[in-house]
Amino acid sequence: MDFQNRNNTANKFVCPSDRQLALRAKLRAGWSSSKTSEPLRPEEQEAIISVIRRNEEIEIAERQRVGRLVERVEKIKQHAVERGPNCCRLCGDTFGLLRPHRIICEDCRQSVCTKCSVDINIRYHTSERTREIWLCRICSETREMWKKSGAWFFKGLPRYDTPRSASATPTPTATPGGMASMAGDTRAVHSCHGTPTRPARVKKLTIRVNDSSSSSGPSEPEDELDGGAGSGFGGGARGSAVGRLQREDSFRLRAYGSIRSFIDGGERKLSNSFFFGRQQSHRPSECPDYDSISLTNGSAVAQLRRESSSLRRGSVSSSWSISESSGSGNSGSQSQSQSQSQSQYTQAQQQHCRDPLLGWLEIAISYRENFHSLDCTMVRARDLPAMDASGLTDPYCKLNIITPEALTKYTRWQRTKTVHKTRNPEFNETLQFVGVEPEELGNSLLYVALFDDDKYGHDFLGAAKVCLSTVHSTSQYRISVPLGVEDQYSSAAEMAQEWPNGKILISLCYNTKRRALVVNVKQCINLMAMDNNGSSDPFVKLQLKPDAHKNKKHKTSVKWRTLNPIYNEEFYFEASPHDLNKEMLIVTVWDKDLGKSNDFLGSLQLGAQSKGERLQQWHDCIRLPDHFHEKWHCLAPDNPAH
Amino acid sequence: MASGGDPKWQKDAADQNFDYMFKLLIIGNSSVGKTSFLFRYADDSFTSAFVSTVGIDFKVKTVFRHDKRVKLQIWDTAGQERYRTITTAYYRGAMGFILMYDVTNEDSFNSVQDWVTQIKTYSWDNAQVILVGNKCDMEDQRVISFERGRQLADQLGVEFFETSAKENVNVKAVFERLVDIICDKMSESLDADPTLVGGAQKGQRLTDQPQGTPNANCNC
Numbered sequence: 001m002d003f004q005n006r007n008n009t010a011n012k013f014v015c016p017s018d019r020q021l022a023l024r025a026k027l028r029a030g031w032s033s034s035k036t037s038e039p040l041r042p043e044e045q046e047a048i049i050s051v052i053r054r055n056e057e058i059e060i061a062e063r064q065r066v067g068r069l070v071e072r073v074e075k076i077k078q079h080a081v082e083r084g085p086n087c088c089r090l091c092g093d094t095f096g097l098l099r100p101h102r103i104i105c106e107d108c109r110q111s112v113c114t115k116c117s118v119d120i121n122i123r124y125h126t127s128e129r130t131r132e133i134w135l136c137r138i139c140s141e142t143r144e145m146w147k148k149s150g151a152w153f154f155k156g157l158p159r160y161d162t163p164r165s166a167s168a169t170p171t172p173t174a175t176p177g178g179m180a181s182m183a184g185d186t187r188a189v190h191s192c193h194g195t196p197t198r199p200a201r202v203k204k205l206t207i208r209v210n211d212s213s214s215s216s217g218p219s220e221p222e223d224e225l226d227g228g229a230g231s232g233f234g235g236g237a238r239g240s241a242v243g244r245l246q247r248e249d250s251f252r253l254r255a256y257g258s259i260r261s262f263i264d265g266g267e268r269k270l271s272n273s274f275f276f277g278r279q280q281s282h283r284p285s286e287c288p289d290y291d292s293i294s295l296t297n298g299s300a301v302a303q304l305r306r307e308s309s310s311l312r313r314g315s316v317s318s319s320w321s322i323s324e325s326s327g328s329g330n331s332g333s334q335s336q337s338q339s340q341s342q343s344q345y346t347q348a349q350q351q352h353c354r355d356p357l358l359g360w361l362e363i364a365i366s367y368r369e370n371f372h373s374l375d376c377t378m379v380r381a382r383d384l385p386a387m388d389a390s391g392l393t394d395p396y397c398k399l400n401i402i403t404p405e406a407l408t409k410y411t412r413w414q415r416t417k418t419v420h421k422t423r424n425p426e427f428n429e430t431l432q433f434v435g436v437e438p439e440e441l442g443n444s445l446l447y448v449a450l451f452d453d454d455k456y457g458h459d460f461l462g463a464a465k466v467c468l469s470t471v472h473s474t475s476q477y478r479i480s481v482p483l484g485v486e487d488q489y490s491s492a493a494e495m496a497q498e499w500p501n502g503k504i505l506i507s508l509c510y511n512t513k514r515r516a517l518v519v520n521v522k523q524c525i526n527l528m529a530m531d532n533n534g535s536s537d538p539f540v541k542l543q544l545k546p547d548a549h550k551n552k553k554h555k556t557s558v559k560w561r562t563l564n565p566i567y568n569e570e571f572y573f574e575a576s577p578h579d580l581n582k583e584m585l586i587v588t589v590w591d592k593d594l595g596k597s598n599d600f601l602g603s604l605q606l607g608a609q610s611k612g613e614r615l616q617q618w619h620d621c622i623r624l625p626d627h628f629h630e631k632w633h634c635l636a637p638d639n640p641a642h
Numbered sequence: 643m644a645s646g647g648d649p650k651w652q653k654d655a656a657d658q659n660f661d662y663m664f665k666l667l668i669i670g671n672s673s674v675g676k677t678s679f680l681f682r683y684a685d686d687s688f689t690s691a692f693v694s695t696v697g698i699d700f701k702v703k704t705v706f707r708h709d710k711r712v713k714l715q716i717w718d719t720a721g722q723e724r725y726r727t728i729t730t731a732y733y734r735g736a737m738g739f740i741l742m743y744d745v746t747n748e749d750s751f752n753s754v755q756d757w758v759t760q761i762k763t764y765s766w767d768n769a770q771v772i773l774v775g776n777k778c779d780m781e782d783q784r785v786i787s788f789e790r791g792r793q794l795a796d797q798l799g800v801e802f803f804e805t806s807a808k809e810n811v812n813v814k815a816v817f818e819r820l821v822d823i824i825c826d827k828m829s830e831s832l833d834a835d836p837t838l839v840g841g842a843q844k845g846q847r848l849t850d851q852p853q854g855t856p857n858a859n860c861n862c
Contacts (some may be wrong), residue, residue, distance in 0.1 A: 040697075040724075047696040048697040051699055058702070065663075383700070
């Protein structure tokens with residue numbers, strides 16, 4: 001074994017970069033290729049090889065350790081349900097009023113619930129400031145994996161062996177660490193002659209990355225899938241495997257986004273060869289393999305095409321996170337802060353970090369001094385939370401002005417028209433507040449709450465406050481503000497809605513033993529008075545529609561002379577959980593009249609076609625069987641039978 | 643010199659109960675005391691006899707720092723030039739460098755700049771370096787003042803220690819400091835750099851998207 005024989009370099013394809021050459025030229029005691037020195041003696045070689053062997057043991061243990069770390073993250077990813085933008089990506093819980101808050105993960109920009117996320121305090125070395133950010137469990141584990149595996153340093157995961165199949169492992173070959181690659185085996189002794197492995201990545205790979213990254217951010221997982229499917233199912237089965245893996249894959253796609261985001265342009269080739277590495281042998285520094293990569297690339301193209309739809313889906317769902325970082329959001333929170341004290345400002349900022357983003361609202365405000373009137377134009381809203389099963393919303397805005405005493409100035413809330421079936425409504429409606437004094441502008445806030453319009457209750461969508469101190473009488477003030485969670489004012493706005501028909505408390509449970517939906521009618525309040533005595537004799541009728549199992553209709557007992565009856569009566573509707581996704585529970589409340597037809601008091605529909613909280617209760621009932629899910633609902637004035 | 647049979651080493655090396663693994667490299671001219679320095683730290687032993695390191699050697703030590711167990715794989719390199727091709731191969735995987743000179747040896751101090759150039763050439767860009775002037779116990783033979791060492795370290799933008807492997811001065815401090823610097827760098831690179839975590843990528847994605855969509859369309 002001749003250590004100093006330069007003509008025998010294993011890496012003849014590897015050229016030092018310009019930077020390396022320039023730096024090497026600077027070395028006075030440099031060891032350029034012209035320099036020759038005596039070869040290593042056999043006992044020296046032996047000593048070195050024994051060190052390399054020892055190192056090899058450590059490398060193997062390290063590869064297995066990293067493999068375990070990777071697998072741990074993979075497991076968490078596999079357990080994620082990934083149901084949609086309105087559900088926690090990990091546990092599938094839907095967000096809402098009485099539900100967990102939505103939290104946007106800092107890294108992957110996906111929505112998660114509070115219990116599937118962690119907040120970490122990050123420290124800015126420059127300013128000694130700390131900032132609290134939220135990360136979903138996947139991204140926090142991914143960060144942890146990056147730290148523990150050393151990937152943070154090498155800007156890519158080092159080689160690893162997955163515990164499951166140590167022999168035919170998808171071992172990534174992008175070994176960024178020279179130690180790992182060079183000392184991996186005794187063969188490395190030869191390659192010591194050449195330069196260290198920095199430029200070992202070939203441009204072919206870089207090209208691949210560029211075209212895949214152009215379709216959307218994280219696309220390497222496609223490659224990864226391809227590798228996995230290739231080895232797991234064989235080339236022929238690939239196509240069929242796609243459908244099965246697509247869901248998981250489109251998810252990984254986003255999960256790896258966080259990893260990818262660590263890899264800036266210069267290091268991209270590394271990350272790419274990491275994913276490609278699965279198709280190669282374990283020898284990172286040997287070049288002939290690159291030909292085989294290009295071959296597998298070719299066969300991967302078809303797969304990529306098929307996957308492109310899921311790719312786009314991924315990019316669409318992440319698109320609104322982009323807007324979050326746009327400047328308009330800052331201007332919103334800043335303008336708001338101007339009138340408030342510093343402490344409030346920081347509080348608001350913190351809240352901004354913590355709070356879920358419920359969309360954006362674009363407002364134009366102008367003030368006419370001679371009329372003392374404030375004209376607020378609701379221009380449009382973007383990315384509102386979806387409220388029904390098809391992912392749409394029927395939004396409208398309610399507006400009020402908040403005085404410095406933190407009270408609402410007007411008892412009657414102004415309301416825009418409803419824009420139906422959209423999460424990006426164009427309102428273009430101007431509402432006028434009269435009697436606004438010029439001096440009031442400096443310390444008042446315009447409060448806008450968005451609700452989802454539905455026959456059976458108006459669900460809160462988001463709220464925004466705009467500081468009016470920046471509004472001038474001369475020009476129109478246009479601003480785009482982020483929508484935040486509900487607060488005292490939005491509940492006031494909600495309360496201001498009139499529900500003359502009263503409310504009903506219903507508890508739902510799917511009983512898996514009896515394979516039936518259990519409906520517990522608990523009580524009603526504020527029902528309408530229908531009889532001459534100023535009261536009613538209410539009872540509740542229940543019906544499942546279209547009802548695949550031909551259940552009979554149920555009704556509760558009659559509670560005489562009351563507007564707030566308490567029933568606590570249970571009814572069973574035979575149905576499979578699958579059926580329930582199509583069924584609709586129709587609840588009607590009637591006033592019992594003897595001798596003449598009963599008077600209608602109110603109605604409610606619960607089912608998969610419901611919206612907002614009603615849909616949530618229905619889903620919860622199916623998703624978490626054998627538990628009662630209780631919720632108050634408003635009764636609508638129209639009779640569904642008509 | 644090879645410590646393969648040492649039971650303590652085996653225990654440390656096989657120990658998988660750690661959070662982070664840092665690879666450190668000690669470099670510097672021949673006979674500045676790199677091996678002694680490492681033996682003092684890893685085994686708390688010292689011998690004045692000079693045995694030139696053949697190529698490379700390493701020791702493993704697990705330390706507890708900031709509630710984290712950090713496994714250090716410390717590489718001791720040969721200062722002699724004939725082993726350079728081997729030693730430089732290991733620069734690539736090192737997260738931290740201890741660049742050592744001998745305070746009684748002017749040549750070793752003058753070579754520091756060359757070693758820095760080597761680090762720049764062969765290591766990863768974000769590798770951390772500490773400059774160490776060894777043999778500070780030999781005051782009577784000292785030719786490089788503490789001040790000169792400190793000035794050079796300032797120039798290079800690295801931290802500086804004077805140590806003695808023989809008298810066990812500052813040996814532990816050097817390693818602890820290096821671990822701290824790397825830990826800082828780690829949390830900085832992951833947590834505090836918004837461009838890494840998202841910002842820059844987002845913008846890119848915005849512009850990238852339109853290019854990607856037509857592609858996908860023609861392929862369908």
